Amino acid sequence: MMNYIERNLKQIFNNTLNITMSIYVIIAVLIYYYKPPIMFDKDGKMKPFGIGNGHTLCTYQNVLLFLAITLFFIITYINKKINKRKYIFNFE
Numbered sequence: 001m002m003n004y005i006e007r008n009l010k011q012i013f014n015n016t017l018n019i020t021m022s023i024y025v026i027i028a029v030l031i032y033y034y035k036p037p038i039m040f041d042k043d044g045k046m047k048p049f050g051i052g053n054g055h056t057l058c059t060y061q062n063v064l065l066f067l068a069i070t071l072f073f074i075i076t077y078i079n080k081k082i083n084k085r086k087y088i089f090n091f092e
Contacts, residue, residue: 020075041054046059046060
């Protein structure tokens with residue numbers, strides 16, 4: 001039973017996309033839970049996108065988009081270095 005679980009965990013965490021999505025969801029939930037003042041107002045509502053009083057350029061959606069792209073490239077780079085593969089994607 002333990003070999004089955006261990007094998008499945010290795011298979012799941014060997015995939016770059018699964019790791020990226022797991023970290024992304026955890027960080028997205030943490031950001032929403034703590035509601036930083038740069039993205040949320042005092043009532044806990046998201047600030048609208050824009051420049052001026054009560055607006056922000058760092059909206060929750062923008063931060064999550066940047067986070068997703070950045071995380072994917074970082075995890076891909078780390079996975080490539082660990083496995084010492086020549087190519088990023090391995091279609092075997």
